[in-house]
Amino acid sequence: MSTLEEILQKAENLLQPFAQSSNRPESNRLDVYLSRENLIPAVKALVEARWGYLSTITGIDRPAAVLEEGQTSEQGEIEVLYSFCSGAAIVSLRVRVPYADAVLPSICPLIPSATLGERELMEMFGVKVEGTPDTSRLILADSWPEGVYPLRKSFVPAARFSGGAEGG
Amino acid sequence: MGLEVSKPWQQVLDKIRTWARVNSPWAIHFNSGSCNGCDIEILATLTPRYDVERFGIKLQGSPRHADVLICTGPVSLQSKDRLLRIYWQMPEPKFVIAVGSCGLSGGVFHGCYNIVHGIDEVLPVDVFVPGCPPRPEGIIYGVAVLLEALKSGKRPERTMTVELPTGFEMPQAEVRQ
Amino acid sequence: MTFEQHGENRFVVPIGPQHPALKEPGHFEFVVDGEIVTGASVRLGYVHRGIEKGAEDRTWTQNLYLMERICGICSHIHATAFVQGVEKLAGVEAPPRARAIREIFAELERIHSHMLWLGVAAHEGGFDALFMYSWRDREVVMDMLEMLSGNRVHYSANLIGGVKYDLTPEMTDKIREGLNYLEERLAHYLDVVNNDETFIGRTRGIGTMTREQAQLLGAVGPTARASNFAYDVRVDAPYAAYAEFPVEMVVAQEGDLHARFVVRILETMESIRVLRRIFENMPESELVTRVPRRIPAGETISRVEAPRGELFYFIASGGGEKPERVKVRTPSLCNWGTVITLAVGHKLADMPMILAGIDPCFSCNDRLVMVKRNRQDPQVWTWADLRNYGIEYYR
Numbered sequence: 001m002s003t004l005e006e007i008l009q010k011a012e013n014l015l016q017p018f019a020q021s022s023n024r025p026e027s028n029r030l031d032v033y034l035s036r037e038n039l040i041p042a043v044k045a046l047v048e049a050r051w052g053y054l055s056t057i058t059g060i061d062r063p064a065a066v067l068e069e070g071q072t073s074e075q076g077e078i079e080v081l082y083s084f085c086s087g088a089a090i091v092s093l094r095v096r097v098p099y100a101d102a103v104l105p106s107i108c109p110l111i112p113s114a115t116l117g118e119r120e121l122m123e124m125f126g127v128k129v130e131g132t133p134d135t136s137r138l139i140l141a142d143s144w145p146e147g148v149y150p151l152r153k154s155f156v157p158a159a160r161f162s163g164g165a166e167g168g
Numbered sequence: 169m170g171l172e173v174s175k176p177w178q179q180v181l182d183k184i185r186t187w188a189r190v191n192s193p194w195a196i197h198f199n200s201g202s203c204n205g206c207d208i209e210i211l212a213t214l215t216p217r218y219d220v221e222r223f224g225i226k227l228q229g230s231p232r233h234a235d236v237l238i239c240t241g242p243v244s245l246q247s248k249d250r251l252l253r254i255y256w257q258m259p260e261p262k263f264v265i266a267v268g269s270c271g272l273s274g275g276v277f278h279g280c281y282n283i284v285h286g287i288d289e290v291l292p293v294d295v296f297v298p299g300c301p302p303r304p305e306g307i308i309y310g311v312a313v314l315l316e317a318l319k320s321g322k323r324p325e326r327t328m329t330v331e332l333p334t335g336f337e338m339p340q341a342e343v344r345q
Numbered sequence: 346m347t348f349e350q351h352g353e354n355r356f357v358v359p360i361g362p363q364h365p366a367l368k369e370p371g372h373f374e375f376v377v378d379g380e381i382v383t384g385a386s387v388r389l390g391y392v393h394r395g396i397e398k399g400a401e402d403r404t405w406t407q408n409l410y411l412m413e414r415i416c417g418i419c420s421h422i423h424a425t426a427f428v429q430g431v432e433k434l435a436g437v438e439a440p441p442r443a444r445a446i447r448e449i450f451a452e453l454e455r456i457h458s459h460m461l462w463l464g465v466a467a468h469e470g471g472f473d474a475l476f477m478y479s480w481r482d483r484e485v486v487m488d489m490l491e492m493l494s495g496n497r498v499h500y501s502a503n504l505i506g507g508v509k510y511d512l513t514p515e516m517t518d519k520i521r522e523g524l525n526y527l528e529e530r531l532a533h534y535l536d537v538v539n540n541d542e543t544f545i546g547r548t549r550g551i552g553t554m555t556r557e558q559a560q561l562l563g564a565v566g567p568t569a570r571a572s573n574f575a576y577d578v579r580v581d582a583p584y585a586a587y588a589e590f591p592v593e594m595v596v597a598q599e600g601d602l603h604a605r606f607v608v609r610i611l612e613t614m615e616s617i618r619v620l621r622r623i624f625e626n627m628p629e630s631e632l633v634t635r636v637p638r639r640i641p642a643g644e645t646i647s648r649v650e651a652p653r654g655e656l657f658y659f660i661a662s663g664g665g666e667k668p669e670r671v672k673v674r675t676p677s678l679c680n681w682g683t684v685i686t687l688a689v690g691h692k693l694a695d696m697p698m699i700l701a702g703i704d705p706c707f708s709c710n711d712r713l714v715m716v717k718r719n720r721q722d723p724q725v726w727t728w729a730d731l732r733n734y735g736i737e738y739y740r
Contacts, residue, residue: 005663026433028582052561056647056657056674081659083646088582090646113563113682116387122438139390140282141246150281150398157395160281161402201392201556205417212487215480246390276414279402280395301417301498326526 004028007089015091016051018042030091036104042093043082043107051087054107057117059125061152062096078102078125097127106132124151175304180312192224193315196234200251201244201283205301206264209211210238213304232256236314238307239291241290242270242277243284252333255291263318264311265295272296292328377693385688387681399638400671403430405505405640408668417498418458421450422651424503427671430647430660431505431582435636441628443507444586449623450493450502451585451649452616456527457486458652458704459613463534466701467610470547471736475537482530485523492516507633517624524617531617535610538603547739548603552687552699555600562686565679566654568703571608572600578650585649590623592616602702609704639666651676653704677705694738 002010008030012022018038023031034042046052057080064075075098082093097104104121106129107114118129119138126149129135137144149155199207213220214227221227228234243251257263266287269275274285287293296316297310317326376384396415400408412427413420425447432439439447460483467475487497493511494500502508538544554564559574569576577594579587595605595611642664649656654676661670680703687699 026646029646053560054565055655056659056672056673058659058672060661060670060672070570083657084657085648087576090648092646111563112561116678116682135388136388137390138388139393141390143245147600150395155281155398157279157281157398159279159285161399199392200396203392203414203417203420207651208417209498211482212484215484216477217481217484242394244391244393246393250391276411277394277396277399280399282393282395300414302545303497308656 007086008091009086010049011046011051011086011089011091013046014051015042015093015131018045019072022053027091028088032090032091033094034099036095039082039093039095040105040107040110046084046091046115049065052089052091054111054114054117055085056083057081057114057121058083058092059121059151061125063153074099078127080104080127082107082122091106099126102126103128103130105130108132110134123149125149126152159162180309181303192226193226193235193311193318194226194233195236195238195311196229196231196254196268197227197238198247198251198254199241199263200241200247200271200287202241202268202270206240206270206299207306209301209304210267210307213308216305218308220311225311231255232259234258235262235318236311237262237291238265238267238311239264239287240267240271241287242274242280243279243287243290245282245284248284248290249333251287251290252331252336253309255330256332263294263314264291265297265314266293267297267299267307267310269298269300272298275300292329368709375688375693375696380692380694382688382691382693382696385685387685394612397673400668402667404666405638405668408671409503409505410501412671412673413499413501415675418461419448419454419651419653419656420499421454421502422505422649422656423673424501425451425585426647426656426658427660428503428505428650429649430645430658430664431640432636433645434640434643434660434662435505436641437506437634437636439507440630440634441586441636442511442591442630443632444509445590445623445628446502446510446512446632447585448499448587448590449512449620450490450508451511452620453486453490453493455616455652456613457483457490458591460486462704463606463650464608466704469697469701469735472544475534478530479534482527485527487568489520489523492519504633506636507631509632511632512627517627521621521624524620528614528617531610531614535607535614538606538610543739545603547695547698547735548606549599549601550694551602552691552702553599553601554683555686557684559600562683563679564654564683565734566651566704567595567608567612567675568605568680568683569654570595571597571604573598576655578648578655582648584647586623586628589628590619590626592619602698605702605704637684639664640668653677654679677703680705692738694735697735 011030018034018041019032020035021033025031043163060079062077062079077096077098079094084091095104104127106118109117115132115134116138118132119134121127122129122135123137123140197210212218237255237258266272270277271287274283277283278285284290295310295314297307299306374386375382396411399411401551403411408427413424415423432704462480462481466477490500491497493516494502496591502510554572556573559569559572564572564574573596575594575596579592582595592615595608595615640662642662644661647658647660657674659672660668661667684700684703686694691699
């Protein structure tokens, strides 16, 4: 039985040819930063070595500057984490794409169940996932306006909650 | 840790028994986006400890046979159309019970972007049952309050204009005696 | 509800989203050729509220109450996943007694959830007596949870840094009594599941998923373990007090619907056993440890084993009083992919039971499964229609 460290090291070795950089943010986690061109080869390396399973696809909005309410930033990126788990170890492949060119390749040819996570990414963040088999909306209503991506920081809900620490 | 309800509740339930036998309301349940907490407590009213059916209150699946709509949830945007569709399929006289704090005001989800906040934004609500979730006894009590109104021949006073769901044809008027 | 016509003679049969049996709104569409399902797809959104976004507007403590209400059935585990992540960011660990109490609530919740599922799944197959009995017995667990926390649903046991409620010896005595009763009842249900001919007829060999399929499709929880895919976050990456009070993983080989029933009942019995072990050896300590109001900047991933499988939280703090990002990936999201594949090749009459077999929690993910049927006339079926169809088919 491999130890946690051995499992993480194995992943690190598999991914090393594709990584721009990597680090260990927590004792059980390895984060590997990649360019989008290396996403498919990196996923392939993990799948072929049967390293763990794809657990979650997480999108994070990274606007260029702190936004005033209601403002949209032209600059900015979406970061996507593809988190794979094996036992207690979690390896996240991290890719950033700019708003102006928010396109990623689909990993569904390698992992069919990624379709649901990719659909969510598309509608919540406005990332175009090329080659994904199903581009229909997953959780937003058909009547939800095109081009409005709820999990981007620039989206401000109409009746937002204001009972925070500042009072009100 | 028994399987019986407490004595005070038993007295409330006995009162309902009389009313329900007079009116035998048929209810339909709809979840408009709730966490399911209220819904499982509604379902619990059917199970042996509370056994609401013995009072003549019947939970069934067709809007066309329902007197009462028991609705939970903060009304997600997608469910709004379904909710309206059910309401318009119900014959008059009909009543709406909103169960849970989400149904009252959006509850803990206040400010979330995909909800309407409160069933009374969409439909005229006759009875609100607060709680997160309300206990099965509380839900039955809410139904009892409604049955009292039915028993005394009250008809709902409605000033609210209810939207039509998309593509909906107004059903023929059905008058129930 | 929508209709689509694909080529000649292929029809979409939308099912739901409002139906009396599955208490949550969801939309199913199946593509069928005669009796056999040839394709299935999923669409969710009826329970989408916008919680991940809402989390960014709430303080860390306010978020406890929001995360709990993602799901009324597995509310404690959501709050636990959240709170553990925040504690990691803050660099604190909850005291031993608090962690044991978290495990107690988690296992009681697992018992209530599995029994709830047992009733609902039985109801799907027309076994209404089993539904009534299991829900009646489940009331025993609801009483325990109410005794511990004051509420039957949404116990709000967690605080950032520990728990709110303590156990007294009187409480543990009452719970032990209840657990003894439940253990007997569960043995009876296991007997029914293993020996009732009608039940076996509707579950054995149905919806079979191999280990390879489970892995490829990303199945989690009891659904995966019933297909010999042995993983359980409580065992692989222990949290709360699972290192001190471990559970034994329950795994089955057959991978069919019947195995999923057996796995869940056995898991419930294992939960009862681990609860007894915790009561015998309750650690003594304070209940909560101090945590700053502003959580230090950083990112963390928190995983727990919800009754339905692995629950994944990604939490990012910017150093303030509110999170920057909270991502919640619930187990049912993973298991829906399995249904879409499992459905193909099965009879439409098997659909209600297969869907129920993965224990879908619509609140966690709200999904539509689409079935398209080859027929002359497209038909709209309510869920009750589909369920009754299944029951009549096997009569």
